[in-house]
Amino acid sequence: MKISINGKTHALTGPQPLSRVIQGLCKNNPYVIVELNGDIIHKDLWQSVQLCEGDRIELVSFVGGG
Amino acid sequence: MNIKSERLADTVNRAGQTDPFMVGGKVLSSRFLMGTGKFKNKAEVRDCIRASGTQVVTVALRRIDLTRHEDNILEYLPPDITLLTNTSGARNAAEAVRLARLAREAGYGTWVKIEVINDSKYLLPDNAETVKATEILAKEGFTVLPYILPDLNIARALVQAGAATVMPLGSLIGSNQGLRVKDLIQILIAEIDIPVVVDAGIGSPSQACEAMEMGADAVLVNTAVATAGNPAGLAQAFALAIQAGRQAYLSQPPGPRPFAKASSPLTEFLYNESTAS
């Protein structure tokens, strides 16, 4: 199953909860902010959201800036 | 804590009591807003915040680098600091709005600096898109601090749209050229009732002082501090200069009159003859 994360295509073994992908990529980073297909997904819902083919995930966090 | 910073913190607190700076319902005692970009490392950011007494810092939102683990800037900021999310990267109102909502959703407050730039050569803000974003976000309850090219009509539109302040640039981002558009900023200070925060281009404490002397309500400095030889030292200098400028403004010093040429007496006629009406 193909999805895009931060603009790049990733291949997943199959449908899975969002939380698994985040855990895999960001370990236990408490500052991750997640957007799925343009919608902001609150932390509490990561477990219950199932990913499907073609989903676009954006993982962002704060950095120093002007 | 060294003696110098204690004295500074004390002065800043006293200023807050007699000359409060109110933004979005918050009373701030420091008129120095600081950016956190371009620093060598995050520890320096923390040191500068401490040295300057700043209570509001800007941060940006970026995609996480998935290939390596990095400290998050938030770990280096004092817990009581106000985060001002900068929408840098946004090229239009829609993108700016999205970034602001992201930050809020994630629980990082509702203060947003709208920076919409679709000009990569000069980094000039898009005033029109900034107004659009302000309208949307102010309605959603954000405390909006829009960054603009100083323009009175745009500033008025921003007041109407519900902005908490206006933030005119002093000169181009990163240029450290000071108040190149001083006259235009002066107009905003005279005509706009919400706080005017000079942002961008302030390269030295004297320039920050100049902005405050003119009547600006606060300044935002980033590049000058981040790229200094001794960032914490310069941050402290900025804080002192901002205070000096503010005090000067409050004491209303007489300015030089541009047309002080003496000319022939205009009112002698009133006193030479009888003055009955």
Added chain:
Amino acid sequence: MKPLLSYESIQSVLKDTSPGTTEALAQEAAALTRQYFGRTMSLYAPIYLSNHCSSFCTYCGFNNRQKIKRIKLSLTEIQNEMRQVSQTGIENILLLTGESYAMTPISYLQDAVEAARGHFTGISLEVHPMETDEYRALYRQGVDGITVYQETYNRKRYQEVHLGGKKKNYDYRLGTPERAARAGMRSISLGILLGLGDTAEDLLALFQHLRSLEKNYPAVEYSLSFPRLRQIKGQGLAPQTIDDIAFTKIICLARIFFPRVGINLSTREPPRLRDHLIECGVTRMSAGSKTSVGGYTLADPSAQDPQFDIQDNRSVDDILKMLKQRDFDPVFTDWRPIPNI
């Protein structure tokens, strides 16, 4: 000279007896006027269309208790007056009536404006205060500006001298500039009647009123007038005399507080004073004026009842000569007429 917009500051300027202060004010005002207006002087003339009035203002020659001959010009008479004035070169006209909603309703004014459009490029009205819709209709027809003086901003004093008609309503009058601004009027002229109330208090209030109008309606071109209370036939009413020195300071203060606002001086004031005050802030003056109804073409001058006595009787040509002599640039018109949309 840096006076502050406060009662204390204005009062201390007025009370200061040193000629040095007067001169410093004048120099500052002169410099600002040069900076923002150059040496231009806008010229205009008044035409009184009617002296019917429903108000009883104790200080005015037209008030409804005064036993004067009440006249209202017919359309033909209006045309005659306008032709006469137009021949002198005047392009900015100020049409005046007493405040009578019944005798000079908007339809009458509209007829007069239509007639004016045939002769003048700038039309202003000084008539009874109206509603926004009415101002909008007049604006669309071609009126560029309105003049309305609050006379005094002190409510108590206002009630004491305005005893009849709609003018009794302080708040309605106060809201007039705003209603005109909302209607789209290009220029609005404000003023107080000097001598009626406490001068410093009225000046402060007038200036604050103007500041707030500038903020809320920044597209309007504002101007100020300072008529001085004068004797009218049979009435000894002048509670506070404003001497020429105070008057000069008032003009200067207005210029200093409002560098870009027009300041008007009518023929109420004598030639000598007018000629000097054009250096200190005045940017608009009337010329060749007649202040009685039909004063340019009707009847015998001595039998007319003017609203105020003219002290500067010079013709338009005389005024032009004087202005050129003092290196001023007389301006008859700022623009050519285009439709007001």
